[in-house]
Amino acid sequence: xxxxxxxxxxxxxxxxxxxxxxxxxxxxxxxxxxxxxxxxxxxxxxxxxxxxxxxxxxxxxxxxxxxxxxxxxxxxxxxxxxxxxxxxxxxxxxxxxxxxxxxxxxxxxxxxxxxxxxxxxxxxxxxxxxxxxxxxxxxxxxxxxxxxxxxxxxxxxxxxxxxxxxxxxxxxxxxxxxxxxxxxxxxxxxxxxxxxxxxxxxxxxxxxxxxxxxxxxxxxxxxxxxxxxxxxxxxxxxxxxxxxxxxxxxxxxxxxxxxxxxxxxxxxxxxxxxxxxxxxxxxxxxxxxxxxxxxxxxxxxxxxxxxxxxxxxxxxx
Ligand SMILES: NC(=O)c1ccc[n+]([C@@H]2O[C@H](COP(=O)([O-])OP(=O)(O)OC[C@H]3O[C@@H](n4cnc5c(N)ncnc54)[C@H](O)[C@@H]3O)[C@@H](O)[C@H]2O)c1
Numbered sequence: 001x002x003x004x005x006x007x008x009x010x011x012x013x014x015x016x017x018x019x020x021x022x023x024x025x026x027x028x029x030x031x032x033x034x035x036x037x038x039x040x041x042x043x044x045x046x047x048x049x050x051x052x053x054x055x056x057x058x059x060x061x062x063x064x065x066x067x068x069x070x071x072x073x074x075x076x077x078x079x080x081x082x083x084x085x086x087x088x089x090x091x092x093x094x095x096x097x098x099x100x101x102x103x104x105x106x107x108x109x110x111x112x113x114x115x116x117x118x119x120x121x122x123x124x125x126x127x128x129x130x131x132x133x134x135x136x137x138x139x140x141x142x143x144x145x146x147x148x149x150x151x152x153x154x155x156x157x158x159x160x161x162x163x164x165x166x167x168x169x170x171x172x173x174x175x176x177x178x179x180x181x182x183x184x185x186x187x188x189x190x191x192x193x194x195x196x197x198x199x200x201x202x203x204x205x206x207x208x209x210x211x212x213x214x215x216x217x218x219x220x221x222x223x224x225x226x227x228x229x230x231x232x233x234x235x236x237x238x239x240x241x242x243x244x245x246x247x248x249x250x251x252x253x254x255x256x257x258x259x260x261x262x263x264x265x266x267x268x269x270x271x272x273x274x275x276x277x278x279x280x281x282x283x284x285x286x287x288x289x290x291x292x293x294x295x296x297x298x299x300x301x302x303x304x305x306x307x308x309x310x311x312x313x314x315x316x317x
Contacts, residue, residue: 003233004028004073004115006059006106007080009036011185011192012121012177016077016226017041021048023230028071031080032058040184059102068109075233076113078106079121081154084191088150089276099153100160107164117171119232122158124176124242124283125217126151137218137246137282140176140239147276158240165238173232173292175225178244178283181303182222183310194219194304197255198311201262211273213252218244218282221298221306231292244283245296258304 003020007013008029013036020027021044029041033056044052055067059080068076081099082088088095103120110118128138129145146152161172181194197207220243228243255268288294298306 001074002026002028002072003075003077004030004068004071005077005079006030007036007078007121009033009038009040009054010079011036011040011182012180012222012225013077013079014040014044014184015182015222016079016229017044017052018047019226019230021051024051026051028053028055028073030055030057030059030064030067032056035083035186059106060097061105064105065109065112068115069112072113074116076106076110076115076118077229077233078103078118080106081121082150085126085148085150088148088153092149095149096153099150100156103157104160107160107170110170111164111168115170117173117233118161119229120157120161120172120174122174122176122240123151123154124178124244125278125281127155127176130278131280133280136248136280137244137284138242139284140242140287147278162238171237173236174240175228175232175243176240176283177225178218178220178242178281180222180225181219181307183306185222185307193217193251193254194258194307195311197258198262198304198307201258201264201266202308202311202315204264204266206266207255207268208271209251209255209268210271210277213255213268213270214250215277216248216250216280216282218247219249219254219300219303220244220296221303224296224298228288228292228294231294236291239287239291241288241291242283242285243288243294244285246282246284248280248282249300254300257300258308261301261305262308
């Protein structure tokens with residue numbers, strides 16, 4: 001199959017590209033390299049000489065529609081995004097420009113290309129807002145009440161997907177992702193707490209925990225997320241599906257597990273809690289099991305081991 005991955009030079013996107021190439025698909029990557037990098041595609045370029053085509057392109061540009069019409073992908077995996085909640089709070093217009101208008105251009109490109117299906121990276125962590133603990137893990141029937149411009153723009157993109165399905169027969173599957181972690185995640189970003197902890201632990205610097213560390217997240221390993229995308233490229237039409245483990249892990253617990261795996265006994269430093277941070281979060285993956293036959297199967301211990309090994313291999317001397 002010919003497929004396109006927007007955001008394919010990013011953390012999740014590049015891992016997805018590796019898998020799609022390994023399965024023998026011809027892959028077009030569209031990425032403006034604003035947060036992604038070509039280094040993330042080095043393995044893909046080394047492994048497959050002809051299956052990969054890279055387009056350095058902003059999804060907001062008109063050229064995108066021309067490129068898509070020319071390349072005619074059967075399936076588009078749309079992952080390119082302004083993916084930082086804090087940036088969305090500071091620059092909501094920019095966030096909407098990339099995540100709403102950029103997504104619209106991708107959908108127009110898909111129409112022009114005769115694309116059959118779009119698999120979209122939505123955000124489960126921000127879609128449902130702060131939930132009552134009795135509602136955890138949240139199901140997709142939970143009311144959507146995003147608390148950040150990023151959550152709103154990602155939700156709006158889902159609404160467009162629904163409309164395009166009705167209007168233009170463009171099938172979609174939206175994956176509401178939990179906290180994805182794994183190799184290639186940017187340790188300098190905000191979201192990648194596992195990457196940040198990994199970097200600090202291996203440099204012998206204590207990790208910083210904001211607040212009391214009892215806030216919880218649903219950490220899902222990138223290989224499992226990639227597997228969900230591959231399935232969403234074929235199944236799960238017209239659905240929003242949670243992609244998480246359904247397990248809450250506190251930041252304190254994460255720091256403990258990672259310290260153990262790294263063989264480092266350092267006491268975390270606590271800093272004031274971050275304003276606007278959700279206290280508890282986990283996503284019920286039962287619907288993805290039914291419609292995609294998917295479940296997360298990487299235990300946290302194994303996943304963080306993968307990140308620590310990646311950090312070790314890429315550490316600057
Ligand atoms: N990492 C997570 O925990 C998580 C959770 C929920 C949802 N998501 C979503 O998954 C997707 C991938 O996230 P990630 O963690 O890999 O982030 P990332 O920043 O590594 O990847 C995003 C990619 O999109 C590219 N990009 C950004 N703006 C672009 C534009 N205007 N035109 C073209 N390319 C552009 C970036 O260069 C980057 O390569 C995003 O849509 C994000 O919102 C991620």
